[in-house]
Amino acid sequence: MGPEPRTLPPSPNWYCARCSDAVPGGLFGFAARTSVFLVRVGPGASPGAPPFAGELVGHTERVSGFTFSHHPGQYNLCATSSDDGTVKIWDVETRTVVTEHALHQHTISALHWSPRVKDLVVSGDEKGVVFCYWLHRNDSQYLFVEPRTIFCLTCSPHHDDFVAIGYKDGVVVVIDLSKKGEVIHRFRGHDDEVHCVAWCPLPGEDCLPLAQEESAEEPETPGGRAPAPGAGANGCYLASGSKDQTIRLWSCSRGRAVTVLKLPFLKRRGGGVDPAVRERLWLTLHWPKEQPTQLVSSCFGGELLLWDLAQCWRRRYTLFSAAAEGQNHSRIVFNLCPLRTEAGRQLLLSTSMDRDIKCWDMATLECCWTLPSLGGFAYSLAFSPVDAGCLAVGVGDGMIRVWNTLSIKNSYDVRHFWQGVKSKVTALCWHPAKEGCLAFGTDDGKVGLYDTYSSNAGCRALGAELSVMGARGPFGGWGLSCPRGSSLPPCSRRPPQISSTYHKKTVYTLAWGPPVPPLSLGGEGDRTSFALYSCGGEGVVLQHNPWKLGGEASDVNRLIRDTNAVKYKLPVHTEVSWKADGKTMALGNEDGSIEVFQAPNLRLVCTIQQHHKLVNTMSWHHGHGSRPELSCLLASGSNNAVIYVHSLQAILESNPEAPVTITEPYRTLSGHTAKITSLAWSPHHDGRLVSASYDGTAQVWDALREEPLYNFRGHRGRLLCVAWSPLDPDCVYSGADDFCVHKWPTSAQGHARPPQGQPAWARDPRALGSKKSIELEKKRLSQPKPKPKKKKKPLPRGPSKQDSQDGLEEEGLRAGAGPLENGLSDPEGEEEAQQPEFPCSVASEGALLSSGCVPALSCSLPPPLCGQRLRHWVPLLPAAWCWGRGWRAAAVRWPLLRRRPLCCVPEALLKKRKARSTLPLSTSLDHRPKEELHRDCLVLAAAQHARERSEGVSADLEERFHLGLFTDRAALYRMIDVEGKSHLENGHPELFHQLMLWKGDLKGVLQTAAERGELTDSLVAMAPVAGYHVWLWAVEVFAKQLCFQDQYVKAAAHLLSIHKVYEAVDLLRSNHFYREALAVAKARLRPEDPVLKELCLSWGAALEKDGHYAAAANYLGATSAYDAAKVLAKKGDAASLRTAAELAAIAGEDELSASLALRCAQELLPARNWVGAQDALRLHDSLKGQRLVFCVLELLCQRLEERQPPGGRGPAGAHNAWAAGPAGPFAARVAAVWADALGLGTPEQRQAASQQLRSVQYPRATANTASRQLLLHVCHDLALAVLSQQEACWAAAAEALLRAVVRSFDAGSFAVMQEVLAAFLPDGCDPLRDKLCGQQAPATPALRSLEAFFTYGRLYEFWWSLSRAHPAAGVWARAAHARTAPAEQGSQPDSAGPQQAGPTAAQPEPGMHPAQEGEGLNREGELPTRGGEDLNQEGEHPTRGGEHPAQEEKHPNQEGEHPVQEEEHPNGEGEHPAQKEEHPAQEGASLLRACRGLLSDEHASLQVSQRTVAEVQETLAEMIRQHQKSQLCKPTVNGSVEKEPEAEAEPLLGAQSREEENEPVSLPELTKRLTEANARIAKFPESVKAWPFPDVLECCLVLLHVEAQCPGAVPQDAQQQARELLQKHGHARPYRRHRQAFCT
Helix, strand or coil, X not given: CCCCCEEECECCCCCCCECEEEECCCEEEEEECCEEEEEECCCCCECCECCEEEEEECCCCCEEEEEECCCCCXXXXXXXXXXXXXXXXXXXXXXXXXXXXXXXXXXXXXXXXXXXXXXXXXXXXXXXXXXXXECCXXXXXXXXXXXXXXXXXXXXXXXXXXXXXXXXXXXXXEEEHHHCCEEEEEECCCCCCEEEEEECCCCXXXXXXXXXXXXXXXXECHHHCCCCCCXXXXXCEEEEEECCCEEEEEECCCCEEEEEEECCCCCECCECCCHHHHHCCCCCEECCXXXXXXXXXXXXXXXXXXXXXXXXXXXXXXXXXCCCCCCCCCCCXXXXXXXXXXXXXXXXXXXXXXXXXXXXXXXXXXXXXXEECECCCEEEEEECCCCCCEEEEEECCCCEEEEECCCCCCCCEEEEECCCCCCCEEXXXXXXXXXXXXXXXXXXXXXXXEECCCCCCCCCCCCCECCCECEECCCCCEECXXXXXXCCCCCCCCCCEECCCCCCCCEEEEEEECCCCXXXXXXXCCCCCCEEEEEECCCCEEEECCCCCCCCCEEHHHHHHHHHCCCCCCCCEEEEEECCCCXXXXXXXXXCCEEEEECCCCEEEEEECCCCCCEEEEEEXXXXXXXXXXXXXXXXXXXXXXXXXXXXXXXXXXXXXXXXXXXCCCEEEECCCCCEEEEEECCCCCCEEEEEECCCCEEEEECCCCEEEEEECCCCCCEEEEEEXXXXXXXXXXEEXXXXXXXXXXXXXXXXXXXXXXXXXXXXXXXXXXXXXXXXXXXXXXXXXXXXXXXXXXXXCCCCCCCCHHHXXXXXXXCXXXXXXXXXXXXXXXXXXXXXHCCHHHCCHHHHHHHCCCCCCCCCCCCCCCCCCHHHHCCCCCCCCCXXXXXXXXXXXXXXXXXXXXXXXXXXXXXXXXXXXXXXHHHHHCCCCHHHHHHHHHHHHHHHHCCCCCHHHHHHHHHCHHHHHCCCHHHHHHHHHHHHHHHHHCCXXXXXXXXXXXXXXHHHHHHXXXXXXXXXXXXXXXXXXXXXXXXXXXXXXXXXXXHHCCCHHHHHHHHHHCCCHHHXXXXXXXXXXXXXXXXXXXXXXXXXXXXXXXXXXXXHXXXXXXXXXXXXXXXXXXXXXXXXXXXXXXXXXXXXXXXXXXXXXXXXXXXXXXXXXXXXXXXXXXXXXXXXXXXXXXXXXXXXXXXXXXXXXHXXXXXXXXXXXXXXXXCCCECCHHHHCCCCCHHHHHHHHHXXXXXXXXXXXXXXXXXXXXXXXXXXXXXXXXXXXXHHHHHHHHHXXXXXHHCCCHHHHHHHHHHHHHHHHHCCCHHHHHHHHHHHXXXXXXXXXXXXXXXXXXXXXXXXHHHXXXXXXXXXXXXXHHHHHXXXXXXXXXXXXXXXXXXXXXXXXXXXXXXXXXXXXXXXXXXXXXXXXXXXXXXXXXXXXXXXXXXXXXXXXXXXXXXXXXXXXXXXXXXXCCCCCCCCCCCCCCCCCCCCCCCHXXXXXXXXXXXXXXXXXXXXXXXXXXXXXXXXXXXXXXHHHHHHHHHHHCCEECCEECCCHHHHHCCCHHHHHHHCCCCCCCXXXXXXXXXXXXXXXXXXXXXXXXXXXXXXXXXXHHHHHHHHXXXXXXXXXXXXXXXHHHHHHCCCHHHHHHHHHHHX
């Protein structure tokens, strides 16, 4: 029995009146984002681990309502409403949509399934529209009750047609559906939005002794009529909860409120009630059916209260979970739903803003279990290496979860950590030795350390709840009391330590490793020598001192540059990983390269040039397996969807002086269809790897065999992280952007490899938003979301639903937990979910604009200036403004504040209008009645002729300001001031400026215009009149104003006018005007100025980030050809690689040039462009050896193509001239082409080429090796063989040829093996033996193995020819079964590695012999079959029906025909080229006589011993896994051991399958077998163990089958020898049946 799957689901949606519900029997559902999760709470679910019963997927936007049908027989039906405007009816058993409607035109806000009418579903929206939908008759009714926003509605449990509706403005109405929605009751009393309405479970009003409140409002009835007498038999009570902090009980018979319950302010430990908590409230209710005198309600901080309505006048209530600390919710509760189990247990389930789902026992008011949930993407998973089973989860909601996966009582024992985080948690890493020390990195570049075992560090709530009960106080009041003896210390949560050095962008990865200079931690008491390394999105890896995080972190690039004397720009780092022994560090880069450094000075050891896109993840293999050499395996994944595994053992052990470049992987794992985001090695297996990908799946691989094993498809989004359980070998945890973390067993998966094509969850274009995803890459390819049509702005739903910022801003400041709202309209809307998180001081500009407030550049907000134009605020800049960084800040912060001035009118319209008067007030006063004008004349005359003005005259002049035009200058200035103030009030600042210029106050005009952001070109042009310094100041301010208006080029021009060249260049560059900035810098600066180089580099980096590699290389090439080559190589096509190679050669980077030229040649292979490949290799002299290899490859592929039937050949490629040369022996033809075309004529040239080729080592091939890669590696060995022949070194030639044969044999490519042997040994191995004897050298072991493989291939071809002649005979599939059964029938296929069974493990499948494999390259460069069938997508050779021949006990061809296709043999004459024109019987006789060389007793003994070692190792590994699993299944509870029958009865399947015994083999017996087998292997000479040899027992079976089909064909001595070998060594179970058939 495998591990139980578990899931951390998305958080239930917030601010929904009803988004969770439950039905009798134990099924609970809650809406989370765009789907509904179903949980089984009843029988079959353990108390601490309610299992998930499924998910309802179908909505495209947030689910706003969810309700079950509570009618017997319909418990499987439920209804959902969504922001996509639909209401769907579901069948939860099949999880399919029964029916749906889209009647609403506005956002649906309330939903309920009538408890009285079986098929009635009622829904309401924000416009006040109610729709009734009858499911069975597919009918609907439209009701428009009130023009108000509906918040909640509930159908009456006592009357078929009554529905209670709560509105945003506090009104509660009861309508009658049978009367077209007529309002029968309208209750007024609440002052704010109504969150919940609940009917009394019992009809009538005699169930409660409620007295009418004296202060109750008079009932309001429609039309002034009395309440309807038929509103129920004896009326009914209705309860409503509102944001005004009150619960009101309404009497339907009286039509008024009879009781008002005021929520109490419950103090928490450590302080009073936060005022912000009172502002944010969601008051939900539940009226228990079995307890009508009690009412459950939520409270301010997440507490649940049980009100006693029998004594409601005394305000008596009981707090849930009063005795237990920390059991209540820590934030407001949104939904309460009851659940009655089949055992009669009454439960209550609650959802809250704290992202917990709690189950309460209504009998004890205690919490039964808590189900945590996630409010953001699951970015990171990390298991503690010290506290096994402790899993840390980094989530995008700003919290870290620490999950104790080994907890017995609570399967979801999760602790939350939020203090000091305040951003998305994107990276986690446990300290390798210190318990509870967790490092985390965030989206804003923060790096910190959490001590998860500090005092109360794991406190889940913001504060421990105080036990509150309604107890009689000393003054007669009902107050709060604490349990006796309880001390109330403040909740002491130790905040994390935060590094003082921040990354500029997202933290990608964290890793612990040994300190490197300048840091040294060794020898400081008990402090372990570990430093913390972090990699950020800006491409920098920092080293932090964990003991002094307040100090400055060091950049490892400095040490790398100093140690390795780097003269070029270092690549942008995207990943860091330390080997477990702390001696080696690997850095992944943005260009796809991986650099491996040796500690402590970070000396570059090697560079892996395999990925060509950004490296997302790297992982070192563990070092505690049965094969220590595997600890040097490094797995890496990038954006190109392929996983590469490199073996660095040889390099790390040899410690080369110069860095080595690796261009070939040890293993290649292909199958994912999108980029790789995470990798994890299994700590229980050797070479088993799990990967996470953007294709939505997690894949388990056998990396040593390049074989996919299991594929998990349980997520509905892109996977971001994966981790293997350190205790359970069959358990993997994965997280994705669907807000879920899944625990899943590998062996229970029904798929073996990732799906091809787009996943189902991503096919709906509406399900893919254009929101920011994880920052594992620099850019994300996504299509923008289509713009919605402009609609009339809907009515606001109040701060609790849409303006939820009120409640969340305070949380972001105080808690930092980042509770991001779920249930978004977009499935990937994590960014939108974070919008409410910004505190008031740093609120978004959009929100400030909507509120009429405009922020200054400082963090604090200025007072609101409603009604003023936005541009007036532009000049409010800090006094100490700095150019450069200040300009960038302005460019980032202010674009949203741009608004068109109100006075901006098209010039054409201005010409048609009459010029506006500059003195409009004075002009208007001239049109007063003549009496007033006469009075002005008298006042003016008195003022002019009076020697001294009297007080009366002065007062008259003050009142008549327009007369200042005719009096003194002071009066004129006063008139100008009045007129100017009027212009400003009317929005005409230009006229005000004109008046100020008339006064001659140019400096004042400039200052006023600058303060109001109204400087113009004309004002600046006049500024020199006021002085030089005033002009400089005016130009600077005007430039800043232009920046706020996005006129950066114009602003730069003004800066240039005052000779601020550097500031102008920086302004243009920071706003991405690189071309203009470079033109200005070239024109105004010196040629050697470093700013020019920085501009080119910045421009190139920006283009590279956008994917314009060619343009980026163009501008980078102006300053650094090396950087240009690196960028251009990212494009990956042949033309770009060739250009990049030439650039690198120009820059003097010979090694880079050679690697790029080789990549270019390899990219040309699929197109068969042999000419282009040779031209690319000709670019660098160090690739002369590779030119020889490509020449051999071209000739071999041409030979293979000639063997193809005309219909199965691919398109002709671009061949070189030598490909059409004269026919002849293959080796001689290759040597002639080398001498004539490539100029390889002297021994020195041949020796140099041989040395070049011998310096390149390729890993062994596997059955999953790509065909193109296999042919290239085979031709590499063949080139060495030809060079050795030319040097007359025949022993080396035999070894090289044997390597090529064994490589094709290991890959299962029988046809390639045969073609190689036919090309180089057309007359068999005798000529090669004669050459060796001519050198008076004995026959080498390599030659003996080569002869064996030659005979092995001819033996199979002879057998198949007999099978075609005698269709009734032939059971060669059984011989294949002898080789494949040990791997197939073992306990686990993953434990077998390359060591298993020696050559036996590498035998090709019979179905992969020439019958089903062809020769030649197809269009993709892969090996096609003879019938024209290509290899399948996984690189395997196809078999009939997709089954292995060993799985059927019959001839491979079910019709009895020869497995080869009906066309002729490859040479067109039906015979192998190595076979002579002789009678088949004579040829067979000679061949069968030669087969005696295959019947080697020595090799048979070695192979049996090797097979025994592999089987024992596999059995031991299985025993260890079974023991670990049994330990997990036998936990200790209270000192006793609970035994599970499944764990006790589970046998050791591996040992049982090997031995076919009733009892498993003991450990001492296995150890004894392993020791004896190793001892036997050690006795064999190295000459026997050095070279592979065909499976001797397999050859024995083939010979005996040939004799069975053609009696007398095999000599008697050969038959006898084969039977003796089977009798002696065929004790393994796969051979027993055949031994009995042939030897008895």
